[in-house]
Amino acid sequence: MAEEKKETKEAEKEEAVEEKEAGKKEKAEEERIEAGEQKIYKQVKSIVFSVFSPKMIKKMASAKIVTPELYDKEGYPVDGGLMDIRLGVIDPGLKCKTCGSKLKECIGHFGYIELARPIIHINFVSIISNLIRCTCRECGRILIPKDKIKKCNLELDRVEKERGIEERRDKVKDIISNLKTINKCPYCKARQQKITLDKPTTFFENEKRLSPIEVRSRLERIPDEDCFLFGLNPEHVRPEWLVLTILPIPPVTIRPSITLESGERSEDDLTHKLGDIVRINQRLFENINAGAPEIIIEDLWDLLQYHITTFFDNNIAQLPPARHRSGQPLKTITERIKSKEGRIRHNLAGKRTNFSARTVISPDPMLDLNEVGVPKVIAMKLTIPERVNEWNINYLKKFVEKGSTKYPGANYIIRPDGKKKKITEETKEASLEEIQPGYIVERHLMDGDLALFNRQPSLHRMSMMCHRVRVLPALTLRLNPAVCHPYNADFDGDEMNLHIPQTEESRAEAEILMEVQTQLISPRYGLSVIGCVQDAISGNYLLTKELNLTRNEAVDLLAAIGIDDFSKLPRKENISGKEVISVLIPEDFNFTGRARSCIADSCKGCENWVGDKCKNDSRVIIKEGKLISGIMDRALLGEGSGLLLRNIHKKYGKKFTIDILGKLFRLGIEVLLKVGFTTAISDTDLPEEAKAEIKETLNKAEKEVDELINLYYNNKLEAFPGKTLRETLELKILEVLNKARNTTGALVAQHSDLKSHTKIMADSGARGNLLNLAQMAACVGQQAMRGKRIEKGYRERTLSSFKKGDLSPEAHGFIRNGFKSGLEPWEFFFGSMTGRDSLMDTALRTPKSGYLYRRLANAMQDLKVEYDNTVRDASKRIIQFSYGEDGVDVSKSENGIINVKRIIKSTLS
Amino acid sequence: MTKKKINIQHHILIPKHIKLSEKEKETLLDKYNITLQQLPKILKNDSAIQNLDVKPEDVIKIIRKSPTAGESIFYRVVTNV
Numbered sequence: 004m005a006e007e008k009k010e011t012k013e014a015e016k017e018e019a020v021e022e023k024e025a026g027k028k029e030k031a032e033e034e035r036i037e038a039g040e041q042k043i044y045k046q047v048k049s050i051v052f053s054v055f056s057p058k059m060i061k062k063m064a065s066a067k068i069v070t071p072e073l074y075d076k077e078g079y080p081v082d083g084g085l086m087d088i089r090l091g092v093i094d095p096g097l098k099c100k101t102c103g104s105k106l107k108e109c110i111g112h113f114g115y116i117e118l119a120r121p122i123i124h125i126n127f128v129s130i131i132s133n134l135i136r137c138t139c140r141e142c143g144r145i146l147i148p149k150d151k152i153k154k155c156n157l158e159l160d161r162v163e164k165e166r167g168i169e170e171r172r173d174k175v176k177d178i179i180s181n182l183k184t185i186n187k188c189p190y191c192k193a194r195q196q197k198i199t200l201d202k203p204t205t206f207f208e209n210e211k212r213l214s215p216i217e218v219r220s221r222l223e224r225i226p227d228e229d230c231f232l233f234g235l236n237p238e239h240v241r242p243e244w245l246v247l248t249i250l251p252i253p254p255v256t257i258r259p260s261i262t263l264e265s266g267e268r269s270e271d272d273l274t275h276k277l278g279d280i281v282r283i284n285q286r287l288f289e290n291i292n293a294g295a296p297e298i299i300i301e302d303l304w305d306l307l308q309y310h311i312t313t314f315f316d317n318n319i320a321q322l323p324p325a326r327h328r329s330g331q332p333l334k335t336i337t338e339r340i341k342s343k344e345g346r347i348r349h350n351l352a353g354k355r356t357n358f359s360a361r362t363v364i365s366p367d368p369m370l371d372l373n374e375v376g377v378p379k380v381i382a383m384k385l386t387i388p389e390r391v392n393e394w395n396i397n398y399l400k401k402f403v404e405k406g407s408t409k410y411p412g413a414n415y416i417i418r419p420d421g422k423k424k425k426i427t428e429e430t431k432e433a434s435l436e437e438i439q440p441g442y443i444v445e446r447h448l449m450d451g452d453l454a455l456f457n458r459q460p461s462l463h464r465m466s467m468m469c470h471r472v473r474v475l476p477a478l479t480l481r482l483n484p485a486v487c488h489p490y491n492a493d494f495d496g497d498e499m500n501l502h503i504p505q506t507e508e509s510r511a512e513a514e515i516l517m518e519v520q521t522q523l524i525s526p527r528y529g530l531s532v533i534g535c536v537q538d539a540i541s542g543n544y545l546l547t548k549e550l551n552l553t554r555n556e557a558v559d560l561l562a563a564i565g566i567d568d569f570s571k572l573p574r575k576e577n578i579s580g581k582e583v584i585s586v587l588i589p590e591d592f593n594f595t596g597r598a599r600s601c602i603a604d605s606c607k608g609c610e611n612w613v614g615d616k617c618k619n620d621s622r623v624i625i626k627e628g629k630l631i632s633g634i635m636d637r638a639l640l641g642e643g644s645g646l647l648l649r650n651i652h653k654k655y656g657k658k659f660t661i662d663i664l665g666k667l668f669r670l671g672i673e674v675l676l677k678v679g680f681t682t683a684i685s686d687t688d689l690p691e692e693a694k695a696e697i698k699e700t701l702n703k704a705e706k707e708v709d710e711l712i713n714l715y716y717n718n719k720l721e722a723f724p725g726k727t728l729r730e731t732l733e734l735k736i737l738e739v740l741n742k743a744r745n746t747t748g749a750l751v752a753q754h755s756d757l758k759s760h761t762k763i764m765a766d767s768g769a770r771g772n773l774l775n776l777a778q779m780a781a782c783v784g785q786q787a788m789r790g791k792r793i794e795k796g797y798r799e800r801t802l803s804s805f806k807k808g809d810l811s812p813e814a815h816g817f818i819r820n821g822f823k824s825g826l827e828p829w830e831f832f833f834g835s836m837t838g839r840d841s842l843m844d845t846a847l848r849t850p851k852s853g854y855l856y857r858r859l860a861n862a863m864q865d866l867k868v869e870y871d872n873t874v875r876d877a878s879k880r881i882i883q884f885s886y887g888e889d890g891v892d893v894s895k896s897e898n899g900i901i902n903v904k905r906i907i908k909s910t911l912s
Numbered sequence: 913m914t915k916k917k918i919n920i921q922h923h924i925l926i927p928k929h930i931k932l933s934e935k936e937k938e939t940l941l942d943k944y945n946i947t948l949q950q951l952p953k954i955l956k957n958d959s960a961i962q963n964l965d966v967k968p969e970d971v972i973k974i975i976r977k978s979p980t981a982g983e984s985i986f987y988r989v990v991t992n993v
Binding site: 165166871873875878879880881882884885887888889890891899 | 944945946949950951952978980981982984985986987
């Protein structure tokens, strides 16, 4: 492992990861030989980053590269070429000349080329610049007087000890930045010249160019003891090594060529680049030996510098990127590692997984909440390994007998020595004979197996929960619509992922920590994240509000949701909906709450409180498991609202809660199946007098606005403080129009059919609200952009069909028609304007907030609540002295609050 | 115009800042089993502690209103830069 790490690192940046304990390593080597097959575990104590010395490069190289040619006429790699077989093999059939192993066994070996002239390494330019600026040009000493050097070193050590290595680096920068202005060497008294860097790689001293040879010789002069002040350990990094005299050639295995269909060979980008380097280097050698003029040599030298720079990094701002003949830039070493598609984020941090599935999801309310419906085809691909023992051998043999093509079958058997065998029609018999305790059978996924179910973006811990498998026909993954909310899923084409844990430990972990019922109470607000939705809410609303059933109907209903104990049902012929729902509630449960229709803080003094009853029946009382009064709607059954589900969870536990939730959900749906439920245009019908009244209100409002506009033109309008006249007018107009719309809304609510299904949906909280209804039946209202009426468009007007300077509601986006009666053309246009505006807004905001969240999550990922209630980071620095300032674990509270009164009451009784 | 000196401590949005005595400081560090480096920091020239006569390594106790806990106590160590 250590070996492999070393290879990649070297190849990437010429920086080696060296193991400090070389001696220890040898010892481990001996142990390995003695122990034979036994595994040796080693602990990484430290990692040292260093720079290769020319000597080291030569030592680790197995070939010297001298020619840019790749293959000879027969297509065999040239000796001393870039594809030299001493650098490893990429062709099947060939053997590596260095290690003698074949393709895939040989990991490749480095080569080297001797550079005709030194070249500055692009990634070390800033360090080199610091080094030559802060050392004497004559004697090479650092520009700090002798007595201060020791002080600086001590200071650095102190900073590192107190604040860590990061701070030490900052301190080094600090010290160095002060040295650049010193112009007299404290040792040899030589005057220092001003050194500038012409990016990317050329140094100038007083307008005179410093050749890399000169730079290197200055770096050589820096004594070892001064290196420490630059943050370099001369044992690992001598300054002159930062200027290349020898270039290591990466093994062919990291730059394999591909053979095209036509039989042509296509080389890797790195090979292309290296070819350029070798060619120019060769030319430079020849020219120097032939004694060519200085200009030619310098030109070639610069060219070599360019090629080597782009070999390391092809994205240097001042350099044109090296390109293919087709014009597309070469992908060289830095581009391989960097950014999202680079090695780190793409291949190392982002891995792909086996035993997983992904398809479109669809709803199935007949599944339990903690179940997931898996298509049969998927169930036959995903497997669970089961170890054969004496007791289950016959059970597992049945799977093997079925083979991989019939449903509850098996795909593979694994022998105790780890050899995997596929089960096919032919090998079935043999496998069946062979199988015995110790073997592993990879059987198909079956009902009741555990699976992790996930939908991206996984912002929550509830975005990945453990479900139990139900193998079903058809091709979609199925889930109960009640668990859509934690996943934030809908069924407009959403896809979700399924993972099958493969070991006993992971299954135990998934079951105990991640199963749906363990995630019921949200750590965000301490209420249930799972509740009834849509039909389930309107169904229960109807049931508890007005339904009266015969005994037969009630029994039917309860039987349909899987209840077979009807002893809680009152023994009479006519049964109310409240009595039906009471069957589900445990007998020792007491609860009081309010439905959505409740308007006051307490029943005392409430205008709806007539006699000892609520006019809207919004006071929900459950006494000893019986729903005495009240309507069950979203405030009680929905996710994240009300304390009914929270209290059931607290008293009876997660298993019971999820059970009752599933039953309530199905009960709601069954009720709707019984009574029939739909929505229609006729739901928005209003009586004639209501229509007239609405028309009247709108006319009045428009007249009022006209008067305001007249006042404005006659300069009789009084401006609000801090506002201009025009702004005041706008505000007043908006106020009038809003009031008008609200009045029409109230009129619609008052006059619409209470039994209409649209109204029921709005009242129960299942879907839609009164505003939606009013928009359909009466008046859509003012369209606003950026909190103002619509202003943009043509000069001084919104559309060309209006007069210039028209301030009327109509000309600024007030839609007085309802959707049913239909919109005028300009009204429709204004509607489209705001519609597009909000669409753009959401499309632009989603990625922005996603990135914001990512940064937040990354910044806080290692925060932890310690046993003393403090929140601390990884180095145990305190972030908060008490978690959330009050030390409350939200998931153990009710809506973030601990209700002491209730606790006392329940303990006393 | 003469400059009017405003004591920012009296502003309603500034929570109460109190300097801890050496003894209180020791018990605090003891209570959480930490060193000074592990405490949150406050800049020496922070406006809120200007008239508390502080020097680096002093610990400031801050009592502020909290939406969750009513009143919460926080400690910060004075630092240069």
